[in-house]
Amino acid sequence: MQAILNFINQNVELIYIVILMIFLGIEIIGRVPSVLHTPLMSGANAIHGVVIIGAIIVMGKAESDNYMALILGFLAVILGTLNVVGGFVVTDRMLEMFKKKKTPIPKGEKNMK
Amino acid sequence: MQAILNFINQNVELIYIVILMIFLGIEIIGRVPSVLHTPLMSGANAIHGVVIIGAIIVMGKAESDNYMALILGFLAVILGTLNVVGGFVVTDRMLEMFKKKKTPIPKGEKNMK
């Protein structure tokens, strides 16, 4: 208990950030139309590719004799990049297909406002 | 420039919290029906009464010979409390008036889901 409280106290900012992020994540996509579920999933998938940063740091810190770190790190960088690049590209391709179909909407209403 | 960057770096967590809060504030009330504008305004008004905390701290820190702090602090506590208590009470009274009218909604749809 005591320990937990102290932990909270020391990392209170981080905890705030996490909690607010959770709220935001939920609020933001609350009203997505179901036809967009797939692209949205794909886009989110690309975003968590940010884990690549960790891979880069691992790779960059590895001493040249620490083969495990070098090899695993290298692998991590490749896979992470796959996630990021592939993710964004495939999402863009998907959206390309909904794009044209959606133009009527902005044309129709957006201009009114 | 340099100074600003350092400031950002030192307070990066706070800055995050502020930015996320701004996003949240906007997302949260994005879809409020105009009939609720007044109660919402009133509720928000009550919430910023949280400034009372500052007043309490000022009051509590004031040395017994520092009359300025004592008097202004005392005033601040009173006004802050007015804001908080009055704010929440009046909001509740307002909503009381919309309440009954709104019950049909949950009855009608909510149960379906």
Next chain:
Amino acid sequence: MSISILSLCYLIASVTFILGLKMLSNPATARRGNLIAAGGMAIAIAGTIFLYDNDGKKLGNYAWIFGGLIIGSIIGTLTAKKVKMTAMPELVSFFNGMGGACAALISIVEFDYLFRENRTLDSAWFNNVAPAGHYLTIVAGTIIGSISFAGSVIAWGKLNGKIKDFSFKGQHIFNLVVFALALGAAVFTWYSNVKIANIPFFITVFLALLYGVFFVLPIGGADMPVVISLLNSFTGVAAACGGFLYNNKAMLTGGILVGAAGTLLTILMCRAMNRSLKNVLIGSFGGAAKGTESKAGEFGSYKEISLSDAAMLMAYAKKVMIVPGYGLAVAQAQHTCHELEKLLNEKGVEVKYAIHPVAGRMPGHMNVLLAEADVNYENLLEMQDANNEFKTTDVVLILGANDVVNPAAKNDPSSPIYGMPVLEVEQAKTVIVNKRSMKPGYAGIENELFFQPKTSMLFGDAKKVLQDLLVEIKNT
């Protein structure tokens, strides 16, 4: 230990604020949301009082603190409970002002500390002794808080009629100058000798208050809801400054949250009545110009109806729809209106109210008004439902409403209110309009509806007319 619990309290408070505000924006959950936020607030306050300590030093002066809390609570509760429903916006404005003052006072005291600590050392400059960030937050809190205090009090005075609109040529320039001077004084403080640094600072405070007054004075009373909402978000930011000052997360998050939400809400309000914020703040001058009737009579002539005929029409109608507007509020005729409803019901006439979201002078004004005369909520139709029922309505009785039933919003792209959804009363069989004259309403534009064949005017003060109608109908 206690500190850890305190930051937990603040965390909880912040979360309840977010949840509360979220629930407040949905009719079904609004009331619970308000209570939740209140609960969080209570936790934060209690926590501060009992757990706060900065490096070992706990808070003192409990007598003063509790004294203040008790006094504030009593006054707050009483005023909030006693106030007439229609006077609530004023009260909100008043409370908002108190919050602003509180924020300003805190900052002033903090400045005072900075000042006392250093004035003893001679011929040092304030900027050498005071940390910049600290001073910056103090100044921000002071200025914003003062503006929001002064502005809110003026708005409050305007709404309850104590203060009249007041504006003079070039007032905007004047305001800008005052504001600039306020900032200037703050900067001057920064560069002045520690001994006298307090003088320019208090000039800053004074100028900020002055700005607050002149910022709100010229704005038309009808636009006060918007202004209050704006000042509301100001106070939020001021509170956030306090949060920075004491590195207090509850104040910070709560303040920013209200600051952001309040700003958006202000914009939404303007949009609801088809105006831009700028237009509300600056355009207010046109107040006179807006009232123009240049276009008067362009729609040809209108016809009047006698009380007895009107009474007849309603008494023998199957379904009557009442469209209340600002005029009903001015005439304080809500109770008489309710009596009319009951009387018609006795005669077997179905009576409903068509409520436009921006009818009156504040959002939900009509709900509040009719609630006071305890009209049954089931009979208040929102715009959508109302528009569906007009087709099957025999008589529409418009009481002091004008813009919200103006067909120009649908038909005339040149009209200033074009695009605002309105009550389509012209779908009903007959329309009876009660107002005192042919004068336009808030938007200051002619209303074609009054000149349509199925419309007939019933002039006079809403209350008076309704009372006469009651008599007439009784006699039929």
Next chain:
Amino acid sequence: MSISILSLCYLIASVTFILGLKMLSNPATARRGNLIAAGGMAIAIAGTIFLYDNDGKKLGNYAWIFGGLIIGSIIGTLTAKKVKMTAMPELVSFFNGMGGACAALISIVEFDYLFRENRTLDSAWFNNVAPAGHYLTIVAGTIIGSISFAGSVIAWGKLNGKIKDFSFKGQHIFNLVVFALALGAAVFTWYSNVKIANIPFFITVFLALLYGVFFVLPIGGADMPVVISLLNSFTGVAAACGGFLYNNKAMLTGGILVGAAGTLLTILMCRAMNRSLKNVLIGSFGGAAKGTESKAGEFGSYKEISLSDAAMLMAYAKKVMIVPGYGLAVAQAQHTCHELEKLLNEKGVEVKYAIHPVAGRMPGHMNVLLAEADVNYENLLEMQDANNEFKTTDVVLILGANDVVNPAAKNDPSSPIYGMPVLEVEQAKTVIVNKRSMKPGYAGIENELFFQPKTSMLFGDAKKVLQDLLVEIKNT
């Protein structure tokens, strides 16, 4: 200095992620949103490479880093560009798995550091030498990452048909046990001797992978979109663990954001096809049971229609609506379908497509499918518009759709899909249904529509039938 710029980069990245995701959830802005997020990502990556330094130590091994980045980018871009549109969900699942693996690898390396530093000192326990919080995040990252990796790869295999559903009695108990053992091994690591702490840890990794595999294996292929979305949010959390590990805000915020949004999205997906998440994950066993045709024939008999009659009907119709469903995707008949459309157009028949949001096996499946056969987007009607047009439609041609046109969703409260909005094809003059048999669809329930008088069945594989129809119509 450089550090400050770096944290600014991360700040920008976080904001773009939020904005991007927000825009992605609105058709009009989705594509821009994706680009914005990508831009933020680029900034974050570049910043890390060039500005990162922890107390003075900059990053090295640039050759390896850029090598990895280049290889990854090339493979990623190519696969993403080459993949057939209908195979995109598989690809998403694959990429998601790579992300999970990346997170797991990072944690493993970090553990390895902890391990090497301390294994030299003899007879110390791991928990004496390793900081608890640090170890906790490592374990969390490892386990979650591994699960999401293994699971995603299985899901990928299932979607492209390489892996078949596989389940055995009491599999859930088994899964729970495996998961518990994984946690157990992690705890054991914590209390084991520093010299051999790595052995139990790698057992943890292995068990986590195993769990991932058996978690996804039994779930029906049709539910993969939901599972992928779930694993997607897992990877998000794993990334967030990395954020804690390096106190890196971009990773933290990005990860949490996806974790939260992904979880909600998963729930929304389930809701869109009227199922609970639990039902998708556990209920999947019932797969067989669901296929029941116990109720078969309860609606009496159905009538068939000959190819020529069908061709005739359509050729002489004014307006034909095509309702594509999962069957069309299975038969890969989208191109043939497009030809039919063109042919009918030549004959002066108006042809539109009625798209149900959950037709097929992934959200937007039909849009993707028909886009591949480059059908003109103006002709794809969303459910609402379609339902309004059916009244004026002469012939509705249903190609391999079933649940999405099942009237039970409206009429029969006992039906498992009751409440799901469906295409109301029965409003049209005549309905022609193409499927291979009377077997039920995904939901495993009878479809009354097939037995209604205005409906007639046209059995056969969608592609085959369409080709024959083409010939027939040409000859009319």
